[in-house]
Amino acid sequence: MGKLAGKVALITGAARGQGRSHAEGLAAEGADIIAVDICRQIGTVAYPLGSSEDLAETVRLVEKHDRRAVAFKADVRDLAALRRAVAEGVTELGRLDIVIANAGIMNTVGPAGDEDQAFYDSIDVMLTGVWHTLRATTPVLKDQGQGGSVVITSSTAGFRGIRTNLEAGSAGYVAAKHGVVGLMRVYANILAEHSIRVNTVHPTGVDTAMVSNEAFEAFTKDYPELTQSLRNALPKRLLEPADVTKAILWLVSDDAQYVTGTTLPIDAGFCVRT
Numbered sequence: 542m543g544k545l546a547g548k549v550a551l552i553t554g555a556a557r558g559q560g561r562s563h564a565e566g567l568a569a570e571g572a573d574i575i576a577v578d579i580c581r582q583i584g585t586v587a588y589p590l591g592s593s594e595d596l597a598e599t600v601r602l603v604e605k606h607d608r609r610a611v612a613f614k615a616d617v618r619d620l621a622a623l624r625r626a627v628a629e630g631v632t633e634l635g636r637l638d639i640v641i642a643n644a645g646i647m648n649t650v651g652p653a654g655d656e657d658q659a660f661y662d663s664i665d666v667m668l669t670g671v672w673h674t675l676r677a678t679t680p681v682l683k684d685q686g687q688g689g690s691v692v693i694t695s696s697t698a699g700f701r702g703i704r705t706n707l708e709a710g711s712a713g714y715v716a717a718k719h720g721v722v723g724l725m726r727v728y729a730n731i732l733a734e735h736s737i738r739v740n741t742v743h744p745t746g747v748d749t750a751m752v753s754n755e756a757f758e759a760f761t762k763d764y765p766e767l768t769q770s771l772r773n774a775l776p777k778r779l780l781e782p783a784d785v786t787k788a789i790l791w792l793v794s795d796d797a798q799y800v801t802g803t804t805l806p807i808d809a810g811f812c813v814r815t
């Protein structure tokens with residue numbers, strides 16, 4: 542029997558990349574999945590976001606593990622839509638135990654232009670959107686009265702600044718990824734008496750469409766000195782999504798029963814690199 546048998550997990554940004562990997566990994570350990578993704582474009586992002594087809598593929602991959610998945614097209618910027626997805630998902634799957642606030646965008650590279658909106662979009666999706674995810678899900682966990690685990694995907698950019706060619710997008714990304722650490726520290730306290738744990742994970746570069754795309758490639762060619770500053774200590778340029786999933790599987794399982802309020806780097810030594 543899997544470590545997460547009988548549990549239900551909600552994952553935002555589940556159409557592809559790390560979110561999809563987490564859906565598959567948790568399903569392999571016995572969890573049913575509520576998969577949420579925007580499935581449409583945000584104007585300041587220079588690469589395509591997840592699609593309806595991607596989200597359907599995530600459902601199919603979960604079902605391959607004989608687990609159930611229900612998918613919702615919802616934007617984490619829209620609290621009412623998230624609440625509807627949570628209510629319908631919980632009605633369908635019966636409960637909620639695990640929340641992975643993973644949805645994100647990277648508008649830190651790309652052609653220079655009218656950038657200000659990139660700051661607002663980053664904050665709206667990756668800070669306010671995470672808060673919405675907490676607001677929509679934690680009442681269900683509390684009412685259920687059986688504890689729970691919330692993991693927020695931050696970044697190494699939640700520990701230190703990054704420099705790219707777009708000032709406003711970088712500022713928004715870094716501020717949001719630092720900001721969710723604050724949210725985590727508040728909610729780890731608020732929810733502790735309900736045995737609900739809240740932690741952040743901080744991956745270094747991961748091989749997903751967020752960084753493996755034309756805009757990012759152009760950035761690395763045009764700004765080699767800035768790209769150098771994104772190097773890891775370990776000899777590994779980009780992690781695989783599954784590398785992050787493994788850490789999350791530990792965090793959401795009973796093996797991490799007394800782990801809350803932590804900031805877990807999965808960063809190949811990025812943050813200590815001299």
Ligand SMILES: NC(=O)c1ccc[n+]([C@@H]2O[C@H](COP(=O)([O-])OP(=O)(O)OC[C@H]3O[C@@H](n4cnc5c(N)ncnc54)[C@H](O)[C@@H]3O)[C@@H](O)[C@H]2O)c1
Pocket residue numbers: 553554555556557558559560577578579580581590591592615616617618643644645646666667670694695696697743744745746747748749750751752
């Ligand atoms: N890829 C990296 O190098 C890297 C490194 C550190 C942290 N992260 C973080 O990991 C998380 C997952 O990113 P990924 O690498 O899998 O990239 P990805 O682009 O493959 O996946 C992100 C998913 O989030 C969805 N999404 C975006 N905005 C949304 C919104 N408003 N509402 C709902 N869904 C939305 C996208 O459609 C997409 O499917 C993000 O929070 C990202 O900031 C990524």
